[in-house]
Amino acid sequence: MKMNLKHCVWVLAVAVGMSISGGTARADDPDYSKNKTYQQGVREGQADHAQNKDHSKKRYFKKDDDQKAYEAGYQKGRGN
Numbered sequence: 001m002k003m004n005l006k007h008c009v010w011v012l013a014v015a016v017g018m019s020i021s022g023g024t025a026r027a028d029d030p031d032y033s034k035n036k037t038y039q040q041g042v043r044e045g046q047a048d049h050a051q052n053k054d055h056s057k058k059r060y061f062k063k064d065d066d067q068k069a070y071e072a073g074y075q076k077g078r079g080n
Contacts, residue, residue, distance in 0.1 A: 032068075037069045038069040040059075040070060042074070044074060055074070
């Protein structure tokens with residue numbers, strides 16, 4: 001009986017730890033919602049999803065932050 005109780009406590013501790021660490025990772029994501037490249041990514045992601053295309057337009061931006069914003073918007077628009 002003690003072995004089952006230890007096992008349950010261990011499983012519960014791991015589950016709580018995973019949920020806490022997963023929650024903090026999402027909190028670090030920047031808010032791109034007002035970024036023009038993010039909005040462009042959302043529109044193109046939605047269009048590709050509607051036409052069942054796979055990232056039909058590859059966009060590359062000079063600024064790394066713009067590239068990240070576009071990709072985040074594309075994934076949001078695509079529904080991923």
